[in-house]
Amino acid sequence: MQAAGLRYFLAVAREGSIAAASARLNVAPSAISRQIANLEAELACILFERRPRGMVLSPAGELLARHAREVLASADQVVTEIRELDGLRRGLVRVACTEAFAIDLVPTVLAEFHRRHPGIRFELSVLPPGQVTHRVVQGDVDVGITFSLSPSGDTAIAYRHSLDMVALCAPDHPLAGRERVGFADLAAYPIALLPRDTTLRTVLDVACAAEGVAIEPALTSNVLSALLPFVRRTRGLTLVSSIALQDQVGRGEFRALPIQSRRSLARGIEVQTMRDRRLPRAVQAFLTALVAALPPVRE
Incomplete structure (x- = not known):
């Protein structure tokens, strides 16, 4: 699973729709939709339940969301520690x-x-x-x-x-x-x-x-x-x-x-x-x- 795919996935989970995630990330909806489809194909499960008022995480999606937050937080921490070598600049x-x-x-x-x-x-x-x-x-x-x-x-x-x-x-x-x-x-x-x-x-x-x-x-x-x-x-x-x-x-x-x-x-x-x-x-x-x-x- 690529970091970009996990970030797009979490954005949709937070915003409730691909369109809203697209606006927040300034990324084309088709790119986000493709990443979600790739994740669902890779994991062989449905990550979102499509409802009239938006997209809601499935039980598998909830589990992936917890994992994705930990993975991305760890990756961000590494980047932060490297940048901190440069002080507060x-x-x-x-x-x-x-x-x-x-x-x-x-x-x-x-x-x-x-x-x-x-x-x-x-x-x-x-x-x-x-x-x-x-x-x-x-x-x-x-x-x-x-x-x-x-x-x-x-x-x-x-x-x-x-x-x-x-x-x-x-x-x-x-x-x-x-x-x-x-x-x-x-x-x-x-x-x-x-x-x-x-x-x-x-x-x-x-x-x-x-x-x-x-x-x-x-x-x-x-x-x-x-x-x-x-x-x-x-x-x-x-x-x-x-x-x-x-x-x-x-x-x-x-x-x-x-x-x-x-x-x-x-x-x-x-x-x-x-x-x-x-x-x-x-x-x-x-x-x-x-x-x-x-x-x-x-x-």
């Missing part, structure tokens, strides 16, 4: 994070790291929390930073901390001068929120129920950056982690208000890597820089 760091970290934190760390090590390349994927962890577990990315409501047991944790959410408003908002706000204060103004299937809404809904306050959002979006213009141009607010948009808050573009609540508004932050994997030197150096940029964890 070359390398690739693949990062996945949720959008809250992609607006300020991660790009800032990337830029500073690139300034010090211009030969290192980066790939950044912005994904929902669960997908970040999945990409780390599958070995598709080197480092993941995401929110979680409970510790992940499927990854190695380089950093874990719990941070409260805050209310974000424009600097001229009527509440902007307050040191702390309550849920009744928030309910008096239009709210822009992420959807209910997010960790933020899960924590918020529990806290609102405990306070006996109903908050019905005026705007809901699965993209945080789509909520910010609403907050800037109206008397609206949104809720974010206290670590999100720190640069904008520091520049005075927004005001971050602590929220008084009977229930905890904290969510866990995890920096994740693949369990039992020896990290390439460039990845380890970036991981150290990323953790250093996060709030210190008090013992």
